[in-house]
Amino acid sequence: MASSVKYGSLPFGEQISFFRSKIAIPTKAWTDIYAGEHDHAFMVAGAARMAIVEDFQKTISDMIEQGKTLADFRKDFDQIVERHGWAYKGGRNWRTRVIYETNLRQSYHAGREAQMADPELRKARPYGLYRHGGSTDPRPEHLELDGLVLPLDDPFWDVWSPQNGWGCTCKKFMVSEADIKRLKLQPAAKAPDKKSETRVIGIRGPNPREVSVPVGIDPGFEHRPGANRLRGVTPNQIDEPIRSEPGRTFPSRRATSELPAARPFGGKLLSADLPDREYMESFLAEFGAGIGKPATFIDATGERIAISEALFFDAKGRLKVGKRDRARYLPLIASALKSPDEIWVAAEWHRATGQAVLRRRYIARFEVDGQDTPGISVFEWGRAGWAGVTAFQSYDEYIASFRQGVLLYQREE
Known part of the structure; x- marks a missing residue:
C-alpha cells in the first residue's frame, strides 16, 4: 500500500476485488451510506452527481491497483473538481486525505478479512491479535486493546476489527498457538465488556439521527470491513x-x-x-x-x-x-x-x-x-x-x- 498510509505492502487481489465490486452511489451527506453499507457502495460525501462519484471511484481504484500516493490522488482530485465544478466542503488537504486514506485502509482491511476467512489458514492460525497503531495521540479505548487475543470467530471482531475510526491505524493479525507462546501473549477468557453510547450523526445534514456505537469507535466504523458482503x-x-x-x-x-x-x-x-x-x-x-x-x-x-x-x-x-x-x-x-x-x-x-x-x-x-x-x-x-x-x-x-x-x-x- 502507498507509503502515506503506512499499512500493509502492495495491493493484493482480495483488496482489489472488494473495491471493484462496489457500486457508485451519489449522496448529499456522509450519513446517506452508513457502516456495513460501504461494503457494497462507493460514495464521496456531498458528491450528488453520478459522474463525479464515478470519476472518484475510478481514480481511487487506480490508487489501490497501482500503489499510488496521496500526492497522486490530490492531482486527480483537483482535475475532477475543476472538470465538474464541484463545490465541496472542507479544506482540500483534509478532504483529500480523508477520502484517500479511508478508502485505501478499509479496502485493505476487507481484503485481509477475506484472507483470514480461509478455512485452512484459520485452522493454522485461529486467533486474532489486536495491535494499536502507534499514534502519538492515541484513543484510550484503542490503546487498552493492544495485545488482546481472541478466537477469530468471537463476535467481538464483528465490531472491533480495524479500522475503528477516522484516521485509525490499528491492526488485526492472525496468530497461531506457537505465535502466542513466542510473543508471550495470553488469550483472553472472554471479550472485554465495551459500553455503548448514543451519538448524533449528520447534524449539519438534512437528516440528523441517533446511532448507538461502542465508546471509542467513531460512528460508521462499528463493523468488520467486508463482512456485510457475505451477510448482507x-x-x-x-x-x-x-x-x-x-x-x-x-x-x-x-x-x-x-x-x-x-x-x-x-x-x-x-x-x-x-x-x-x-x-x-x-x-x-x-x-x-x-x-x-x-x-x-x-x-x-x-x-x-x-x-x-x-x-x-x-x-x-x-x-x-x-x-x-x-x-x-x-x-x-x-x-x-x-x-x-x-x-x-x-x-x-x-x-x-x-x-x-x-x-x-x-x-x-x-x-x-x-x-x-x-x-x-x-x-x-x-x-x-x-x-x-x-x-x-x-x-x-x-x-x-x-x-x-x-x-x-x-x-x-
Missing part, C-alpha cells in the same frame, strides 16, 4: 419455521396432490459430536461454498440464494449451528434445497418482527438407512431468516402442515 444478502438462522399468529393468516392453498414418493438418501448423516466448524463446512461444501468463500445457488425455479457461513449466525451475530442431535441432519436439509420434491411460496405474519414476510419452503422426503419411516426435510428461506426441519414423521397431517401457499415446483417422478 444471506438470511440469518432462526429457531423455527415462520408461522402466522392466529388471526393473522393470509389466503393460502393447501396441497391437493400427493407428495412425490420418498427417494433413497444417497449421502451420509453427520456424527453428533463434531465441532461447529465441521458442521458448517459440510453444509457449505454441498453448494461449492466454504467459510470465507460464498457461493450463489440457483434453485429448481431459477431463484438465486446466497450461501455463506452467515447462514449459521443469528441476527445478533451469534453462532447457531444447532443442537448436536439436529446438526447431524444438515445433509438432509441441504438435499432438500438442492433437490426438492416441492417448492412452496407463501406470505406469513412473522411474530418476531411484527411484519408480513414472504417465505419459500423447500420440501423433500428421503429414505434414510437406519430409520423405519422416511424423513421429511424442509429448508425454509426468506428475508426474516432461514430455518431447517428434519423429522421422521409419516402421518399426513404433519407433512400437510408444510405443503401450503402457492406451489411453484413439483418434482416429476
Whole structure:
C-alpha cells in the first residue's frame, strides 16, 4: 500500500476485488451510506452527481491497483473538481486525505478479512491479535486493546476489527498457538465488556439521527470491513419455521396432490459430536461454498440464494449451528434445497418482527438407512431468516402442515 498510509505492502487481489465490486452511489451527506453499507457502495460525501462519484471511484481504484500516493490522488482530485465544478466542503488537504486514506485502509482491511476467512489458514492460525497503531495521540479505548487475543470467530471482531475510526491505524493479525507462546501473549477468557453510547450523526445534514456505537469507535466504523458482503444478502438462522399468529393468516392453498414418493438418501448423516466448524463446512461444501468463500445457488425455479457461513449466525451475530442431535441432519436439509420434491411460496405474519414476510419452503422426503419411516426435510428461506426441519414423521397431517401457499415446483417422478 502507498507509503502515506503506512499499512500493509502492495495491493493484493482480495483488496482489489472488494473495491471493484462496489457500486457508485451519489449522496448529499456522509450519513446517506452508513457502516456495513460501504461494503457494497462507493460514495464521496456531498458528491450528488453520478459522474463525479464515478470519476472518484475510478481514480481511487487506480490508487489501490497501482500503489499510488496521496500526492497522486490530490492531482486527480483537483482535475475532477475543476472538470465538474464541484463545490465541496472542507479544506482540500483534509478532504483529500480523508477520502484517500479511508478508502485505501478499509479496502485493505476487507481484503485481509477475506484472507483470514480461509478455512485452512484459520485452522493454522485461529486467533486474532489486536495491535494499536502507534499514534502519538492515541484513543484510550484503542490503546487498552493492544495485545488482546481472541478466537477469530468471537463476535467481538464483528465490531472491533480495524479500522475503528477516522484516521485509525490499528491492526488485526492472525496468530497461531506457537505465535502466542513466542510473543508471550495470553488469550483472553472472554471479550472485554465495551459500553455503548448514543451519538448524533449528520447534524449539519438534512437528516440528523441517533446511532448507538461502542465508546471509542467513531460512528460508521462499528463493523468488520467486508463482512456485510457475505451477510448482507444471506438470511440469518432462526429457531423455527415462520408461522402466522392466529388471526393473522393470509389466503393460502393447501396441497391437493400427493407428495412425490420418498427417494433413497444417497449421502451420509453427520456424527453428533463434531465441532461447529465441521458442521458448517459440510453444509457449505454441498453448494461449492466454504467459510470465507460464498457461493450463489440457483434453485429448481431459477431463484438465486446466497450461501455463506452467515447462514449459521443469528441476527445478533451469534453462532447457531444447532443442537448436536439436529446438526447431524444438515445433509438432509441441504438435499432438500438442492433437490426438492416441492417448492412452496407463501406470505406469513412473522411474530418476531411484527411484519408480513414472504417465505419459500423447500420440501423433500428421503429414505434414510437406519430409520423405519422416511424423513421429511424442509429448508425454509426468506428475508426474516432461514430455518431447517428434519423429522421422521409419516402421518399426513404433519407433512400437510408444510405443503401450503402457492406451489411453484413439483418434482416429476
